[in-house]
Amino acid sequence: MQALFLAGGLGTRLRPLTENLPKPMALVGNRPWLEHLILNYKEQGVDAFVIAVKHYRELIESFLGDGSKYGVRIEYAVEKELLGTAGAIKNAEHLLRDRFIVVNADIIHQIDLQNALRFHEEHDGLVTICLTEVEDPSHYGVVERADRGRITNFVEKPKREEAPSNLINAGIYIMDRAALAHIPARKVVSIEKETFPLLIDNGSGVFGYPINGYWMDMGTKDRYRQLHWDVLDRKFPLSISGKEMNEKGIWIGENVQIGQGVLLVPPVMIGDNVTIGDRSIIGPYTIIGNSCRIGGHARMSKTILWDRCKVSAGAQLNECIFGSGMQVAGPHVMREEVCSSAGSAAPGGNRTLEVHNQ
Structure with a gap:
């Protein structure tokens, strides 16, 4: 299996901690979160990684290298300018296989990849969006699903009373390479606001798979604290050195x-x-x-x-x-x-x- 980690943006909401490093490199339990991600996905069978980088790319590349110290292969897709979530995926197209996992690398999560992949293989769509349920979906991309998990509507950051459900985009996708044909090259494109709605409307097939494991956006200092308390309480069973x-x-x-x-x-x-x-x-x-x-x-x-x-x-x-x-x-x-x-x-x-x- 192959995974593409989107790590090109700046962690503005976690400043000043991430003032001089990408948010995925923030320490979680005394280890950069991006390193935790690689080790966890390796345990689940991912042997090849592509990391989309822009800001502080040298920091990430010098720390992770080519992946040999982890027993995996790591390649880098460099954005000259930030291209948005879909634009970053398109920019990495030359390194991607026929099927791959896309992960917003600053999202803290625990997922059973094998079950998610089986779900993807059982439908005829190009994309599976992993979903998680939250109490207030107004800060996220919210989905509405029909039979077999097909997504019929995707609303980015709706008002709370207008949200079609409490299931939100968890920032983890399984994609077939054919989906990349619907993303223009060298342009700023949002996968949430542009690509997913397009694939839904043209019948390409976008399905939603709810995940049951731990999930948190560590983008604020309060959530960053809570993440660590959850690690210490073992609510999030992260490996502790x-x-x-x-x-x-x-x-x-x-x-x-x-x-x-x-x-x-x-x-x-x-x-x-x-x-x-x-x-x-x-x-x-x-x-x-x-x-x-x-x-x-x-x-x-x-x-x-x-x-x-x-x-x-x-x-x-x-x-x-x-x-x-x-x-x-x-x-x-x-x-x-x-x-x-x-x-x-x-x-x-x-x-x-x-x-x-x-």
Whole structure:
């Protein structure tokens, strides 16, 4: 199987965390989400990937490479200008097989690909749109279905009272190559607003397949937090690096140094090469990234640190999200509802930002 990941846009709603990197490269459980995606799809039989890139393409390409370190093949389709969702797929046409999976790479999801593919093979349409049910569909593309799952109407971001259903486009599609003939080349084209309605109207066949697994658009800071709490609570069974201590919701990576009298309040995830000073209290709902340094007598709860952060002794952090390489200085620094970025070029970058009392 082959998958096309759309990763060319900017994560404007998740700024400043994604101010200098594509949203699919945001860390989820101490690993870029795009890497999680590749590993999950590989487990389900996908051996070839095409990644549509535009902004910060060098960052993605240098991190993922040709896929050999994951045991897969990765190729890149570069957009000189952003072409929209359908335009990006058309731009990758020369790399695509007769049938392929398209994924908006910033959507957090869990899907049974084999069942979705079987559904696609059972109908005679060119496209299967994976669907998920939400309480308020007004921010998404909403579908109306007839017998056998055929989609008869596709409405992009309707008013809540005008939505034909609560089933929305999950940002995951199975497409036959023949569908690409209906997308003009080298033009900005929206698959939701233009291509899908066209294929519905001309009888090409667009079908909807409801998925039952986890699904979330991590495009806001609140949803980004909730995603991590769901990971820690195992509501989203994402693979977690490190060993769990006695099945108590505390995961600790390799080469971690924990000082005397440290209290870990589950759930907590601690990455590799982390140092935590004496008598600190970490948790609940706290994720510490790789190579972070936490001073003694620090207090952290409901906080997410990316890699290489430094937290001074006595600092108190609550409901914070700190980007790579941030430094919290001063023994009485407190953070509530603060989301800041170090401006690093990538997870593992070198720039830092020092934050003082505010």
